[in-house]
Amino acid sequence: MTSLFTKTISLKKEFTISPEEFAQLRDFIYAQSGIYIADNRKYLLENRLRNRLKQLNLKSFGEYYYYLQYDAGRKQELNKLFEVVTTNETSFFRNPPQLKVFQDHVLREVVEAQRKAGDRRIRIWSAGCSTGEEPYTMAIQMSEVLGGELPGWNVKITANDLSEGVLASARRGVYTEYALRTTPQEMIRKYFTEEEGRYTIREDLKRMITFGQINLSDRMQLKRVERSHIIFCRNVIIYFDDEMKKRVISSFYDNLLPGGYLLIGHSESLHNISRAFKPTHYPGAIIYRKEE
Numbered sequence: 001m002t003s004l005f006t007k008t009i010s011l012k013k014e015f016t017i018s019p020e021e022f023a024q025l026r027d028f029i030y031a032q033s034g035i036y037i038a039d040n041r042k043y044l045l046e047n048r049l050r051n052r053l054k055q056l057n058l059k060s061f062g063e064y065y066y067y068l069q070y071d072a073g074r075k076q077e078l079n080k081l082f083e084v085v086t087t088n089e090t091s092f093f094r095n096p097p098q099l100k101v102f103q104d105h106v107l108r109e110v111v112e113a114q115r116k117a118g119d120r121r122i123r124i125w126s127a128g129c130s131t132g133e134e135p136y137t138m139a140i141q142m143s144e145v146l147g148g149e150l151p152g153w154n155v156k157i158t159a160n161d162l163s164e165g166v167l168a169s170a171r172r173g174v175y176t177e178y179a180l181r182t183t184p185q186e187m188i189r190k191y192f193t194e195e196e197g198r199y200t201i202r203e204d205l206k207r208m209i210t211f212g213q214i215n216l217s218d219r220m221q222l223k224r225v226e227r228s229h230i231i232f233c234r235n236v237i238i239y240f241d242d243e244m245k246k247r248v249i250s251s252f253y254d255n256l257l258p259g260g261y262l263l264i265g266h267s268e269s270l271h272n273i274s275r276a277f278k279p280t281h282y283p284g285a286i287i288y289r290k291e292e
Contacts, residue, residue, distance in 0.1 A: 015053055017046040021061035025049075028068060032078065033162055034217030034248070035085055036241040048084045052077075083163045086239065090130045092137050092175070092183040095234075095266050097284025103141045106261050106287060110229045111145060113259065121154045125228040125255065127216065128236035129159035132170025132209075133179055138232065139205040140191050158225055160214035167211050173201040217244065222251040229257055235265040242273070249274045253290060262288040 017025075025045065026037045037045055049064065056077075058064050068074050068081065093099055110122060122142070126135040135157045142157075143150055161167050180188055180199060192199040214221050216236070231252050237245045252262055253276050262277060263285075264270070270277060270288060277288035 015046075015050045015061075017042065017049075017061045021065065022046075024065045025061060028065065029081070029085060030241075032217075033082060033085075033215055034244040035239045036244065037085070045085070049081075052080060052084060079164045083165045086163060090133045091178075092133045092140075092180050093187070094133065094137075094182055096182065098263065098266055099137065099141065101282040101285040101287060102138075102263060103145060105282065106230060106263070107141060107145045110261070114229075120152060122156070122230075123226055123228045123257075124155075124157045124230045125225055125232070126157060126159040127214070127231060127233040127252070129161050129167075129170060129211070130163075131166045131179075132159065132173065132211070133175070134232060134234065135159040135170075135209050135211075136173065136201050136205060139208045140187060142208070143191070143205065155208050156226070157209045158228070159209050159211045160225075161211075162213065162215055164213050167213060170211050173206050175199045175201075216240075216248050216251075219247065219251060222248075222255065225255055227257050228255055228260060230261045230263070231256060232263050234263065235268070237264065237268055237273075245273050250276075253277070256290045258290060258292040260290045262290070264288070 022042050022045065030036050046061075049061065053059075053061070053064055056064070056067060058067060068077060071077070114120060114122060124135075124138055124142075126138065129135050138157055139155075142155055146153055146155075159170065161170075175192075175198070177197060177199070180192075188194075188199065191202050191205060193202075194200075214225070216222065233248075233252065237248060240248065249262075249270060253274065256262065266285065269286075270279070276290070278291050280287045280289060
C-alpha cells in the first residue's frame with residue numbers, strides 16, 4: 001500500500017521543472033511577451049505554473065510547453081500564462097508623491113498648452129494598466145484639474161495590458177476597500193458609489209477610458225496606439241531585459257507628441273536605456289519629457 005508520504009514525494013517530483021523545461025518555457029515566454037525570467041527565478045515559475053498543470057491534467061512542464069505550442073486551447077492558455085507570470089499588485093493613488101507631481105505639474109501644463117493652442121483634446125496612455133486602478137486614478141485627477149470644464153474637453157485614456165483577465169476586471173470598474181487603501185476619503189466619496197463593501201467607479205470616468213489587450217513586445221501593436229501627450233508605464237519594464245527595455249522606451253518616444261511626458265515606476269530608471277528624454281526632478285518623482 002502506498003503511503004501518503006510516498007504520494008506527496010511522488011507528486012512533488014512530478015511537478016518539478018527540469019533545467020531543460022525551464023529553458024524552453026523561459027524562451028517561449030520571452031518570445032511571446034518580452035518578459036525575461038532570470039535563472040534565479042526558476043522556483044517562481046515552477047510554483048506559479050504548478051496549478052496550471054494540475055488544472056489541465058498534465059504530467060510535466062514539458063507537456064505544458066507542448067500544450068502551449070500545439071493544443072487547440074493554446075490561445076486561451078496563453079492568456080492564463082500571462083496572468084501567472086506577471087504580478088498585478090496595484091491600488092488607486094499608488095505612489096502619492098509621483099501622482100501629486102503628475103496632477104500639479106504635468107496635467108496642468110498639458111491642459112494649459114492645449115488651451116493656448118485652442119485644442120481641447122488630451123490623450124493619455126496607460127501601458128500596463130492591470131485591473132484599472134491606474135487609469136481610473138488618472139481620470140479622477142483629470143476631473144479634479146478641469147472641474148466643471150471637463151464636459152467641454154475631449155479626454156481619452158488608452159489603457160492596455162497583456163492579460164485579458166485583468167482587463168475584464170478593469171472594465172467592470174468595481175473594487176474592494178483594499179484597492180482603495182491609498183485613496184483619500186474625499187476622493188472615494190466623490191467618485192465611487194459603495195454597496196455592501198464594493199466600490200463602483202463613476203460612469204462618466206469610465207467613459208474616458210478604452211481598455212484593450214496589448215503586447216509591448218509587438219512593435220506593430222504599439223504603432224497603432226493613438227499618439228499621446230502623457231504615457232504612464234509604471235512597474236512594467238522591470239520584467240524586461242535591457243534590449244527589450246530599449247525597444248519599448250523607443251516606441252514610447254515615437255508615440256509621444258512633442259513636449260509629451262513619460263512616467264515610469266519610482267524604482268525604475270531610464271539610465272543606460274535611453275537618453276532621448278529630458279529628466280526633470282521633483283520631490284519624490286522624476287518625470288521624463290520628450291523635448292519639442
